[in-house]
Amino acid sequence: MTTDSLRDRLVAAVGAVTDPELRRPLSELGMVRRADVAGTTAQVEIALTIVGCPAAARIEQDVRDAAASVAGVDAVDLELSVMTPAERADLIERLRGVRHMPFTPDSLTRVIAVTSGKGGVGKSSLTANLAVALARRGLxxxxxxxxxxxxxxxxxxxLTDADGHVTRPTRIDDLIVPPVAHDVKAISIGMFLREGEERSAVAWRGPMLHRTVQQFLTDVYFGDLDILLLDMPPGTGDIAISVGQLLPHAEVLVVTTPQPAAADVAVRSGLVARQTGQRVVGVVENMAPLTLPDGTVLELFGSGGGQVVADQLSLGGEVVPLLASVPLSPSLRTAGDSGIPVVVASPQDAAARAITALAETIAAQGRGLAGRRLDISVR
Structure with a gap:
């Protein structure tokens, strides 16, 4: 075996290691500064993106394992260094590409805003579980x-520790890399508050809210996504208008409870989304009737509200379906409080099954071609 062939296999093995945050091979990211052999010892230098990189230990172990797996290597001499400003700038340019706003109508990413008319309908729990259920399908x-x-x-x-401190995103200069939980890349204003302020109120008005949403969409590196979900605030205020301006091609999923008071307001959120050009793809009824162990049905919030919303949003020949009816579930609540979504913690729970079925329905719908530029030339 020649030294060159051993080195080539070492370079390939080390370069194939994936950065756990950026989710791309180290060779693509320009992080492999050196990969050589001296006798049977692999000599490797990896340039981390920043000082104090939170993924450093994971990268070091994965690189050591990859190098040691190469036949002919008996020892690994690994050095961790840090990228120069020029190397980081080159990396950021490669990651961002030429697009300033990555989620344009031409993007292959399907953008779905999950909205509701009023608070307290379980929209955030539904959105988080839907995201995890979609990721578990391989998206x-x-x-x-x-x-x-x-x-x-x-x-x-x-994405919190035992003391309630929120996991911080990694910053590579002005590029923000979101943390990952259950294979979902997530970003939240709670990740940017100073330690100890996670439970404080964010008292911002329109311009600040617009800028925050815009930064989430432009400065956060999500990489190539199949689906981007937005957990919208209740109502039809500043953020709903900003998202309508920034993402007019987004699809909208309306969440309601069966209660008429919630259903009536949910219709308004769908109508406002439609006014900005967004398309309402369906309605989800949350906190629907629960079947108890003795067979009786508990209709705590009534029944039928989801279908009422779907019917009222079906205007001008556009049919808006009721995509799911998610029953009341103690497991859904306790799983959310524990930080392990119910689709992971109790996949056989009735609510988990309904959300998983919803994910299958949404995944099957796919991303339409309407409004997207196709790079096709006719000769």
Whole structure:
């Protein structure tokens, strides 16, 4: 075996290691500074993106394992360094590409805003579980917690420690890499508050809210996504208008409870989304009747509200279906409080099964071609 062939196999093995945050091979990211052999010892240098990289230990172990797996290597001499400013700038340019707003109508990413007319309908729990259920189907999923005043996604996904401190995103200069939970890349304003302020109120008005949503969409590196979910705040205020301006091609999923008071307001959120050009793809009825162990049905919030919303949003020949009816579930609540979504913690729970079925329905719908530019030339 020649030294060159051993080196080539070492380079391939080390370069194939995936950065756990950026989810791309180290060779693509320009992080492999050196991979050589001296006798039977592999000599490898990896340039981390930043000082104090939170993924450093994972990368070091994965690189050591990859190098040691190469036949002919008996020892691994690994050095970790840090990228120069020029190397980071080159990396950021490669990651961002030429697009400033990545989620344009031409993007292959399907953008779905999950909205409701009023608070307290379980929209955030539904959105987080839907994101995880889609990821468990093998889709690449991102989640933006656009409910700035009432953010809760980090807690539901378990992106907090035992003291309640929220997991921070990694910053590579001005590029923000979101943390990942249950294979979902998530971002929330709660991740940017100073330590100890996670439970404080965010008292912002229109311009600040618009800028925050815009930064989530432009400065956060989600990579290539199949679906981006937005957990919208209740109502039809500033953020709903901003998302309508920034993502007029987004689809909208309306969440309601069976209660008429919630259903009536949910219709308004769908109508406002439609006014901005967004398409309402369906309605989800949450906290629907629960079948008890003795067979009786508990209709705590009544029944039928989801279908009422779907019918009232079916206007001008556009049919808006009731996509799912998610029953009341103690497991859904306790799983959210523990940071392990119910679709993971109790997949056989009735609510988990309904959300999983919803994910299958949404995944089957696919991304339409309407409004997307196709790079096709006719000769």
């Amino acid at each position: 690449r999923v991102g989640l933006v917690d656009a409910d700035v005043h009432g953010f809760s996604i980090p807690g539901i996904l378990g």
